Amino acid sequence: MRPRTSIRALALAGLCSLAFLAAPVRAQCLPDGLDGGPCCLPTFPTLPVFPVMPQQTARFVVFDQCKPIANVQLCARIGVPVPKQGGGAFVCGAYDIKLRIRQCGLMNTLWNGSMNAYYSRNWQESSIAGTVNLTVWRFNVNGDMIPTSSLPTNPLYRPACQPFTQGVYFTGYIDYAFDCTNNTWQVSWMVTHECDGVHHALGTVRPAPATGYHPTRSFTFLGPSAGFVVSSTNPLISNGPIIQTAVRRNNWGMLPMICSFEEPVTGNFNPVADICMCTSAGAGQYNLAAVNANGVCGTVITPSPLGLLSQKRLGAWTSPNTYPGPETLLFDFGYLNYQDGCTGATTSEWFEGAETIGGFPAIEFTGAALGRQFEDLASCNASPTVPATFIGAPHVVNYVLNFNMP
Secondary structure, eight states: OOOOHHHHHHIIIIIGGGTTOOOOGGGTTSOOSOSSOOTTOBOOOOOOOOOOEEEEEEEEEEEETTEEEEEEEEEEEEOOOEEEEETTEEEEEEEEEEEEEEOTTSOOEEEEEEEEEEEEEEEEEOSSTTOOOEEEEEEEEEEEEEEOTTSOOOTTTSOTTHHHHSSEEEEEEEEEEEETTTTEEEEEEEEEEOOHHHHTSTTSSSOOOTTOSSTTEEEEEEEOOTTEEEOSOOOOOOOEEEOSOEEEEOOGGGTTOOOBOOEEEEEEEEEEEEEOTTOTTSOOOEEEEEEEEEETTSOEEEEBTTBOEEEEEEEEEOOSSSTTOSEEEEEEEEEEEEEOTTTOOEEEEEEEEEEEEESSOEEOTTSOBOOSEEEEEEEOBSOSSOOOBOOSSOOBOSEEEEEEEO
16 A cells, blocks of 8 residues: 555645654653554654763774774764754654764774664663663664774774775664663664675775775774674574564655654575675675565565675674673675565665674563564665665665564
């Protein structure tokens, strides 16, 4: 079913002004309101006003031939998420977030970034046994990080592509967690820039020359730093039936009310093989996976002939006492065939995002326990009007995928 003109007019005239009203404190621990609606109809999420996170410990990790060769303690400032504007109002679910990386204890900034942030979903967690005290909101993010003159020119710290591309493209996620008991905020996050074979491959927006930029190296910022153990061989990966999940479409033709209700899907996430995408001689940091899912509104997701989805092992948080709890972290990306249940169109979309496994026990707002494997992916598209695949540079998002496995 597609939205009629009268619904479109209502959404634009009546709902746009409500999409980003500040939620009162009592509403900050409630669901976002994206589930349970009719297929393909527009809606808007109920979201809080997210704060600045001025003091966040961070890691800068470099992998070479799929093995860690640098693990540097840094600090980060995650700015206030600012709603994007378009069509005369705030764009539903779309934000700009400033990310600044510096040396801890010093004022000299090493990297400045402007990240596009697209809202994914929310859920509850229990960091204290017997309570449900946290509400978490997840965003998929992408954008350019630009180094300052304070960053060494050593290619171990400054990717060799940067003098040519100026901005260095990073993509990943941010989780905002609100403690509903103590009224405090915490974040966990990760952004990654991949080796030439992924983010600088032929056909991408910023392809490497024949001599290459950094063909064997990839770069990751993540936080919090405390308790994180870097590992390119962690055995945990997404695997199994998709038991709690939804997909969602950003309908840019209805700018600024691009959000639609979630479409429940079921399917399977099947690991196929371990490889190193940055050199044939490297260890198997990446796992190729076949993903199949079917939605109640007619959306169908299948493996693409252009390649399988990849799960990249990064490491894990290990502390049971600090957010996000003992949680494994991976960066996921790759092609999926996406048959849009609202338009009937089928495209091979490039998706990027985050995979977290474990952490504090996660709970639906209904009280049901959530699967321990969280997979959140967003498509990479050129612009609202030109929905071409856009790999390796800042982009807009047409499709959001939220998968949970046991």
